[in-house]
Amino acid sequence: MTAFIEPIVGRYVHVEIGGEINRIYFEENGSGIPLVCLHTAGSDARQWRHLLVDEEFTRHFRVIAFDMPWHGKSNPPDSQYGTEYRLTTASYTATIRAFCKALDLEKPVVMGCSIGGRIVLNLAIDHATEFRALIGLEAADFQQPWYDTAWLNRPDVHGGEVCAALVSGLIAPQGPEVARNETLWGYKQGGPGVFKGDLYFYRVDGDLRGRVGEIDVNACPLYLLTGEYDFSCSPQDTLRTAAGIKGAKATVMEALGHFPMSENPTQFRRYIAPVLHDILERQGRPKEATR
Amino acid sequence: MNASADQQGSGPPVSFTDAAVIEAFKSIPDLLARDAGLIARGALLDVDCLLGPTVQPFHIAIRGGRITALVPAPVLMRSWRFSYLASPGAWAAYWQKMPPAGWHDLLALTKRGEAVLAGDLHPFIAHLQYFKDVLALPRANGFGGAA
Numbered sequence: 001m002t003a004f005i006e007p008i009v010g011r012y013v014h015v016e017i018g019g020e021i022n023r024i025y026f027e028e029n030g031s032g033i034p035l036v037c038l039h040t041a042g043s044d045a046r047q048w049r050h051l052l053v054d055e056e057f058t059r060h061f062r063v064i065a066f067d068m069p070w071h072g073k074s075n076p077p078d079s080q081y082g083t084e085y086r087l088t089t090a091s092y093t094a095t096i097r098a099f100c101k102a103l104d105l106e107k108p109v110v111m112g113c114s115i116g117g118r119i120v121l122n123l124a125i126d127h128a129t130e131f132r133a134l135i136g137l138e139a140a141d142f143q144q145p146w147y148d149t150a151w152l153n154r155p156d157v158h159g160g161e162v163c164a165a166l167v168s169g170l171i172a173p174q175g176p177e178v179a180r181n182e183t184l185w186g187y188k189q190g191g192p193g194v195f196k197g198d199l200y201f202y203r204v205d206g207d208l209r210g211r212v213g214e215i216d217v218n219a220c221p222l223y224l225l226t227g228e229y230d231f232s233c234s235p236q237d238t239l240r241t242a243a244g245i246k247g248a249k250a251t252v253m254e255a256l257g258h259f260p261m262s263e264n265p266t267q268f269r270r271y272i273a274p275v276l277h278d279i280l281e282r283q284g285r286p287k288e289a290t291r
Numbered sequence: 292m293n294a295s296a297d298q299q300g301s302g303p304p305v306s307f308t309d310a311a312v313i314e315a316f317k318s319i320p321d322l323l324a325r326d327a328g329l330i331a332r333g334a335l336l337d338v339d340c341l342l343g344p345t346v347q348p349f350h351i352a353i354r355g356g357r358i359t360a361l362v363p364a365p366v367l368m369r370s371w372r373f374s375y376l377a378s379p380g381a382w383a384a385y386w387q388k389m390p391p392a393g394w395h396d397l398l399a400l401t402k403r404g405e406a407v408l409a410g411d412l413h414p415f416i417a418h419l420q421y422f423k424d425v426l427a428l429p430r431a432n433g434f435g436g437a438a
Contacts (some may be wrong), residue, residue, distance in 0.1 A: 043356075151412075166419065169396025231402055
């Protein structure tokens with residue numbers, strides 16, 4: 001065989017969430033500290049494919065990215081077809097914890113982007129001791145809405161096109177065109193109402209203002225990184241959130257937007273490598289591990 | 292019409308004059324006419340709308356994705372379905388070849404209060420990427436010659 005085959009391996013794990021078995025699709029590569037990656041609202045785990053094949057990172061981390069139920073190759077739970085999907089703080093938290101438990105992950109690092117960044121804050125508030133470190137990309141306790149989510153799922157507007165067109169402005173213009181297009185393709189492929197349902201958590205149910213002060217970074221280190229072109233979760237939103245958390249580390253990433261890992265993987269690597277290096281150092285691993 | 296200079300603080304971080312912004316906006320129909328791919332994406336769109344700088348809006352007719360008329364407002368009793376009007380400085384920043392953060396998207400401009408969207412938004416939302424790209428056409432040359 002002469003064709004190039006990527007080292008990523010994809011499988012399904014059956015996970016009980018809310019009393020029902022969910023068939024969850026996940027991809028992984030590498031060995032070492034489990035690093036669970038959470039995709040953005042309305043997309044799927046393909047966003048992490050560049051991190052998943054990073055030879056330096058996967059030498060020390062078991063990088064795992066899963067499609068949330070209703071997203072990518074993880075179907076809705078059997079009983080939920082025909083219902084309106086709504087992600088909540090409780091259901092999102094339960095899904096992440098159940099997934100980690102199903103794979104017997106020992107104190108994983110969790111890195112989430114956008115809604116994944118928001119839920120990381122909730123994990124830091126309520127479940128810090130279960131995790132080795134938490135990384136929130138494009139994360140804040142709250143951000144001001146900038147469009148009406150009712151446009152995302154209605155019969156007279158193409159859902160895939162409108163979801164992609166709305167988020168296209170959150171991508172920094174400096175990224176490679178193919179990476180920017182691939183990021184939008186994920187949005188064009190989302191199921192009807194799924195992006196809107198994710199944003200129920202983001203807009204309505206997951207307001208963490210007044211709670212992030214409870215986060216103890218000594219129990220679990222917390223890193224926050226936000227792209228300068230993200231006007232949804234703006235750098236100001238992240239810096240304001242970090243200012244309310246004693247010991248939290250916040251970084252504004254230049255030439256990146258709301259989807260750093262997929263819209264410009266090379267640029268993102270410059271920022272995430274020191275974070276992963278810091279996490280490794282805390283484990284007593286060699287310094288050169290993620291250079 | 293006032294000339295505007297370099298802006299500081301929360302204003303647009305580019306140089307511009309209102310007159311230059313208006314002229315650049317008037318170039319959009321010709322730029323669109325040379326972009327067959329963009330016209331094709333608007334092939335099912337027929338709409339009359341009010342677009343442009345706040346200091347000089349234009350009544351624009353779109354038929355089959357092409358701009359068939361661009362007329363300075365006001366026009367007596369002319370109707371439009373939706374309007375998107377932005378400050379001249381916002382257009383100047385939006386049209387930079389590498390637009391600065393926060394000035395790089397039509398909805399970033401509405402969020403920061405530099406643009407206002409009004410009327411029946413359906414044709415705008417249903418063709419959102421088309422309108423983003425049509426209204427960004429002057430970016431190809433880099434407004435004001437700046438990068």
